[in-house]
Amino acid sequence: MIEALKTFQLAIKQQGHLLPLLGHIDLRVNLVCDQQDIQIIIKDGEIFSLHDSDETQTIFEIRGDLIAMKQxxxxxxxxxxxERNGQLSISAPIRTTLLLESIFYLTKAEENFAKII
Structure with missing residues:
Protein backbone atom coordinates (compact mmCIF):
# COMPACT_ATOMS: atom_id res chain seq x y z
CA MET A 1 0.00 0.00 0.00
CA ILE A 2 2.89 2.37 0.70
CA GLU A 3 4.10 2.12 -2.90
CA ALA A 4 0.60 2.86 -4.25
CA LEU A 5 0.35 5.84 -1.89
CA LYS A 6 3.71 7.22 -3.07
CA THR A 7 2.60 6.88 -6.70
CA PHE A 8 -0.65 8.66 -5.81
CA GLN A 9 1.22 11.53 -4.14
CA LEU A 10 3.58 11.98 -7.09
CA ALA A 11 0.72 11.87 -9.59
CA ILE A 12 -1.43 14.38 -7.74
CA LYS A 13 1.44 16.87 -7.51
CA GLN A 14 1.84 16.73 -11.31
CA GLN A 15 -1.80 17.54 -12.07
CA GLY A 16 -2.60 21.22 -12.11
CA HIS A 17 -6.32 20.69 -12.67
CA LEU A 18 -6.65 19.24 -9.15
CA LEU A 19 -5.01 22.15 -7.36
CA PRO A 20 -8.22 24.21 -7.07
CA LEU A 21 -9.89 21.21 -5.45
CA LEU A 22 -7.09 20.94 -2.88
CA GLY A 23 -6.57 24.68 -2.38
CA HIS A 24 -8.36 25.38 0.89
CA ILE A 25 -8.74 21.91 2.36
CA ASP A 26 -7.54 20.94 5.81
CA LEU A 27 -8.27 17.22 6.04
CA ARG A 28 -6.73 14.20 7.74
CA VAL A 29 -7.77 10.67 6.81
CA ASN A 30 -6.51 7.37 8.17
CA LEU A 31 -6.10 4.58 5.65
CA VAL A 32 -6.22 1.28 7.52
CA CYS A 33 -5.25 -1.86 5.64
CA ASP A 34 -3.80 -5.19 6.80
CA GLN A 35 -2.26 -3.95 10.07
CA GLN A 36 -0.98 -0.78 8.36
CA ASP A 37 -2.24 2.60 9.45
CA ILE A 38 -1.24 5.51 7.22
CA GLN A 39 -2.50 9.02 7.67
CA ILE A 40 -3.04 11.23 4.61
CA ILE A 41 -2.95 14.94 5.29
CA ILE A 42 -4.30 17.41 2.73
CA LYS A 43 -3.68 21.01 3.69
CA ASP A 44 -3.46 24.20 1.63
CA GLY A 45 -2.88 22.45 -1.68
CA GLU A 46 -0.28 20.02 -0.33
CA ILE A 47 -0.69 16.31 0.30
CA PHE A 48 1.58 14.19 2.45
CA SER A 49 1.40 11.06 4.56
CA LEU A 50 2.45 9.94 8.02
CA HIS A 51 3.25 6.30 8.73
CA ASP A 52 2.69 4.84 12.19
CA SER A 53 1.72 8.24 13.59
CA ASP A 54 0.35 8.62 17.10
CA GLU A 55 -1.57 11.71 16.02
CA THR A 56 -5.13 11.42 17.32
CA GLN A 57 -6.58 14.45 15.54
CA THR A 58 -7.86 12.34 12.63
CA ILE A 59 -11.55 11.58 12.74
CA PHE A 60 -12.08 10.20 9.23
CA GLU A 61 -11.09 6.68 8.28
CA ILE A 62 -11.09 4.40 5.24
CA ARG A 63 -10.63 0.75 6.14
CA GLY A 64 -10.32 -2.24 3.86
CA ASP A 65 -8.17 -4.88 2.24
CA LEU A 66 -5.03 -4.25 0.22
CA ILE A 67 -6.61 -4.90 -3.19
CA ALA A 68 -9.45 -2.43 -2.62
CA MET A 69 -7.10 0.19 -1.16
CA LYS A 70 -4.81 -0.06 -4.21
CA GLN A 71 -7.82 0.26 -6.55
CA GLU A 83 -17.90 0.78 0.00
CA ARG A 84 -21.13 -0.44 -1.57
CA ASN A 85 -19.40 -3.70 -2.58
CA GLY A 86 -18.23 -4.21 1.01
CA GLN A 87 -14.55 -3.91 0.12
CA LEU A 88 -13.98 -0.67 2.07
CA SER A 89 -15.68 0.98 5.00
CA ILE A 90 -15.71 4.74 5.40
CA SER A 91 -16.26 6.79 8.52
CA ALA A 92 -16.78 10.31 7.19
CA PRO A 93 -19.71 12.57 6.32
CA ILE A 94 -21.05 12.30 2.77
CA ARG A 95 -19.53 15.65 1.76
CA THR A 96 -16.06 14.51 2.86
CA THR A 97 -16.57 11.12 1.23
CA LEU A 98 -17.49 12.77 -2.08
CA LEU A 99 -14.46 15.07 -1.86
CA LEU A 100 -12.13 12.14 -1.21
CA GLU A 101 -13.75 10.13 -4.00
CA SER A 102 -13.17 13.04 -6.39
CA ILE A 103 -9.54 13.41 -5.40
CA PHE A 104 -8.72 9.70 -5.70
CA TYR A 105 -10.67 9.12 -8.88
CA LEU A 106 -9.60 12.26 -10.74
CA THR A 107 -5.95 11.64 -9.96
CA LYS A 108 -5.94 8.20 -11.64
CA ALA A 109 -2.44 7.80 -10.24
CA GLU A 110 -1.36 4.69 -12.13
CA GLU A 111 -2.48 5.98 -15.52
CA ASN A 112 -1.17 9.54 -15.09
CA PHE A 113 2.07 8.54 -13.40
CA ALA A 114 2.89 6.32 -16.39
CA LYS A 115 2.55 9.40 -18.62
CA ILE A 116 4.94 11.38 -16.45
CA ILE A 117 7.72 8.79 -16.61
Missing part, protein backbone atom coordinates in the same frame (compact mmCIF):
# COMPACT_ATOMS: atom_id res chain seq x y z
CA UNK A 72 -8.79 3.42 -4.68
CA UNK A 73 -5.30 4.96 -4.67
CA UNK A 74 -4.76 4.14 -8.35
CA UNK A 75 -8.12 5.63 -9.35
CA UNK A 76 -9.32 2.35 -10.80
CA UNK A 77 -12.52 2.31 -8.76
CA UNK A 78 -14.62 4.91 -6.99
CA UNK A 79 -14.65 5.12 -3.21
CA UNK A 80 -18.40 4.72 -2.80
CA UNK A 81 -18.51 1.75 -5.20
CA UNK A 82 -15.87 -0.01 -3.11
Missing amino acids: LLEGKERLRVL
Whole structure:
Protein backbone atom coordinates (compact mmCIF):
# COMPACT_ATOMS: atom_id res chain seq x y z
CA MET A 1 0.00 0.00 0.00
CA ILE A 2 2.89 2.37 0.70
CA GLU A 3 4.10 2.12 -2.90
CA ALA A 4 0.60 2.86 -4.25
CA LEU A 5 0.35 5.84 -1.89
CA LYS A 6 3.71 7.22 -3.07
CA THR A 7 2.60 6.88 -6.70
CA PHE A 8 -0.65 8.66 -5.81
CA GLN A 9 1.22 11.53 -4.14
CA LEU A 10 3.58 11.98 -7.09
CA ALA A 11 0.72 11.87 -9.59
CA ILE A 12 -1.43 14.38 -7.74
CA LYS A 13 1.44 16.87 -7.51
CA GLN A 14 1.84 16.73 -11.31
CA GLN A 15 -1.80 17.54 -12.07
CA GLY A 16 -2.60 21.22 -12.11
CA HIS A 17 -6.32 20.69 -12.67
CA LEU A 18 -6.65 19.24 -9.15
CA LEU A 19 -5.01 22.15 -7.36
CA PRO A 20 -8.22 24.21 -7.07
CA LEU A 21 -9.89 21.21 -5.45
CA LEU A 22 -7.09 20.94 -2.88
CA GLY A 23 -6.57 24.68 -2.38
CA HIS A 24 -8.36 25.38 0.89
CA ILE A 25 -8.74 21.91 2.36
CA ASP A 26 -7.54 20.94 5.81
CA LEU A 27 -8.27 17.22 6.04
CA ARG A 28 -6.73 14.20 7.74
CA VAL A 29 -7.77 10.67 6.81
CA ASN A 30 -6.51 7.37 8.17
CA LEU A 31 -6.10 4.58 5.65
CA VAL A 32 -6.22 1.28 7.52
CA CYS A 33 -5.25 -1.86 5.64
CA ASP A 34 -3.80 -5.19 6.80
CA GLN A 35 -2.26 -3.95 10.07
CA GLN A 36 -0.98 -0.78 8.36
CA ASP A 37 -2.24 2.60 9.45
CA ILE A 38 -1.24 5.51 7.22
CA GLN A 39 -2.50 9.02 7.67
CA ILE A 40 -3.04 11.23 4.61
CA ILE A 41 -2.95 14.94 5.29
CA ILE A 42 -4.30 17.41 2.73
CA LYS A 43 -3.68 21.01 3.69
CA ASP A 44 -3.46 24.20 1.63
CA GLY A 45 -2.88 22.45 -1.68
CA GLU A 46 -0.28 20.02 -0.33
CA ILE A 47 -0.69 16.31 0.30
CA PHE A 48 1.58 14.19 2.45
CA SER A 49 1.40 11.06 4.56
CA LEU A 50 2.45 9.94 8.02
CA HIS A 51 3.25 6.30 8.73
CA ASP A 52 2.69 4.84 12.19
CA SER A 53 1.72 8.24 13.59
CA ASP A 54 0.35 8.62 17.10
CA GLU A 55 -1.57 11.71 16.02
CA THR A 56 -5.13 11.42 17.32
CA GLN A 57 -6.58 14.45 15.54
CA THR A 58 -7.86 12.34 12.63
CA ILE A 59 -11.55 11.58 12.74
CA PHE A 60 -12.08 10.20 9.23
CA GLU A 61 -11.09 6.68 8.28
CA ILE A 62 -11.09 4.40 5.24
CA ARG A 63 -10.63 0.75 6.14
CA GLY A 64 -10.32 -2.24 3.86
CA ASP A 65 -8.17 -4.88 2.24
CA LEU A 66 -5.03 -4.25 0.22
CA ILE A 67 -6.61 -4.90 -3.19
CA ALA A 68 -9.45 -2.43 -2.62
CA MET A 69 -7.10 0.19 -1.16
CA LYS A 70 -4.81 -0.06 -4.21
CA GLN A 71 -7.82 0.26 -6.55
CA LEU A 72 -8.79 3.42 -4.68
CA LEU A 73 -5.30 4.96 -4.67
CA GLU A 74 -4.76 4.14 -8.35
CA GLY A 75 -8.12 5.63 -9.35
CA LYS A 76 -9.32 2.35 -10.80
CA GLU A 77 -12.52 2.31 -8.76
CA ARG A 78 -14.62 4.91 -6.99
CA LEU A 79 -14.65 5.12 -3.21
CA ARG A 80 -18.40 4.72 -2.80
CA VAL A 81 -18.51 1.75 -5.20
CA LEU A 82 -15.87 -0.01 -3.11
CA GLU A 83 -17.90 0.78 0.00
CA ARG A 84 -21.13 -0.44 -1.57
CA ASN A 85 -19.40 -3.70 -2.58
CA GLY A 86 -18.23 -4.21 1.01
CA GLN A 87 -14.55 -3.91 0.12
CA LEU A 88 -13.98 -0.67 2.07
CA SER A 89 -15.68 0.98 5.00
CA ILE A 90 -15.71 4.74 5.40
CA SER A 91 -16.26 6.79 8.52
CA ALA A 92 -16.78 10.31 7.19
CA PRO A 93 -19.71 12.57 6.32
CA ILE A 94 -21.05 12.30 2.77
CA ARG A 95 -19.53 15.65 1.76
CA THR A 96 -16.06 14.51 2.86
CA THR A 97 -16.57 11.12 1.23
CA LEU A 98 -17.49 12.77 -2.08
CA LEU A 99 -14.46 15.07 -1.86
CA LEU A 100 -12.13 12.14 -1.21
CA GLU A 101 -13.75 10.13 -4.00
CA SER A 102 -13.17 13.04 -6.39
CA ILE A 103 -9.54 13.41 -5.40
CA PHE A 104 -8.72 9.70 -5.70
CA TYR A 105 -10.67 9.12 -8.88
CA LEU A 106 -9.60 12.26 -10.74
CA THR A 107 -5.95 11.64 -9.96
CA LYS A 108 -5.94 8.20 -11.64
CA ALA A 109 -2.44 7.80 -10.24
CA GLU A 110 -1.36 4.69 -12.13
CA GLU A 111 -2.48 5.98 -15.52
CA ASN A 112 -1.17 9.54 -15.09
CA PHE A 113 2.07 8.54 -13.40
CA ALA A 114 2.89 6.32 -16.39
CA LYS A 115 2.55 9.40 -18.62
CA ILE A 116 4.94 11.38 -16.45
CA ILE A 117 7.72 8.79 -16.61
